[in-house]
Amino acid sequence: MANATTNKQRPKYLSLQAILFEIRLPLAGWISILHRVSGVLLFVSGIGLLFLLDRSLSSEAGFAGVARTLGFPLVKLSLLALVWAYCHHLCAGIRFLLLDLHKGIDKASARRSSIAVLVVSLLLTAFFGAKLW
Amino acid sequence: MVNRIVVGAHYGLRDWLAQRITGLIMAVYSVILAVVLLSGQPITHAVWGELFAQGWMRVATLLFAASLAWHAWVGVRDILMDYVKPTGLRLSLQVLVLLVIAGYLAWTIQILWR
Numbered sequence: 001m002a003n004a005t006t007n008k009q010r011p012k013y014l015s016l017q018a019i020l021f022e023i024r025l026p027l028a029g030w031i032s033i034l035h036r037v038s039g040v041l042l043f044v045s046g047i048g049l050l051f052l053l054d055r056s057l058s059s060e061a062g063f064a065g066v067a068r069t070l071g072f073p074l075v076k077l078s079l080l081a082l083v084w085a086y087c088h089h090l091c092a093g094i095r096f097l098l099l100d101l102h103k104g105i106d107k108a109s110a111r112r113s114s115i116a117v118l119v120v121s122l123l124l125t126a127f128f129g130a131k132l133w
Numbered sequence: 134m135v136n137r138i139v140v141g142a143h144y145g146l147r148d149w150l151a152q153r154i155t156g157l158i159m160a161v162y163s164v165i166l167a168v169v170l171l172s173g174q175p176i177t178h179a180v181w182g183e184l185f186a187q188g189w190m191r192v193a194t195l196l197f198a199a200s201l202a203w204h205a206w207v208g209v210r211d212i213l214m215d216y217v218k219p220t221g222l223r224l225s226l227q228v229l230v231l232l233v234i235a236g237y238l239a240w241t242i243q244i245l246w247r
Contacts (some may be wrong), residue, residue, distance in 0.1 A: 036208075036212060038211070039205075039208050039209075039212075040212065042205075043205050043208075043209055046205075046233075046237050047233075050237060050240050050241065050244070053244055054240070054244050055180060056178075057182060057185055057244060057247070058247075059178075060178045061178075063178035063181065063182075064178070081208070086163075090160060090163060093156050093232065094160065094162070097153060097156065097157070100153065131171075
């Protein structure tokens with residue numbers, strides 16, 4: 001019962017080789033998969049971010065400790081990656097909301113909005129990155 | 134008769150809609166937070182603590198966290214449904230994700246109302 005429809009054999013065209021070398025994603029496809037990747041990245045980083053929030057609000061010393069931790073280059077780079085993930089996820093999410101409302105679904109505007117998402121999220125990352133540094 | 138898969142995630146509309154509405158809530162919060170942080174003084178412990186001591190900020194952050202919890206659940210569940218096919222493993226991972234999300238949410242409340 002549980003597998004009433006899942007047991008049906010369907011042809012498969014996907015192989016690791018196909019995924020890596022044969023399938024070329026259009027730009028909108030990249031926006032989509034990056035939306036996924038950034039979402040997962042943010043989810044698994046939640047514990048670290050909550051830890052930082054917890055420490056920073058705990059006490060003066062805790063705040064100073066967080067500031068010191070964020071001073072390490074590797075931590076800064078990770079944080080920058082998360083800032084990008086957040087900005088990309090937000091921009092791509094707004095694009096998906098507009099697509100859901102049937103705004104900009106023709107090929108040309110969908111491509112333009114994909115470029116806009118990439119550019120705007122990178123610009124935002126650069127802006128907030130500069131603030132952090 | 135329509136063949137329906139009983140081990141799934143309902144039929145999706147509620148979660149699909151919830152993911153979009155919670156996304157919108159978080160987008161609004163993000164913009165407000167960015168404006169507050171960028172337009173204020175440099176962030177010291179006093180400024181930071183004072184911001185999170187205010188009632189509206191605590192409630193807004195709680196709403197953000199609740200939205201995030203629901204949003205992340207739908208998103209991660211979708212990803213597990215796409216890539217993890219063995220039912221037992223998928224169910225285990227889904228339970229794990231739910232526990233992590235519940236933990237995140239409880240921790241957030243603890244941080245906000247300390």
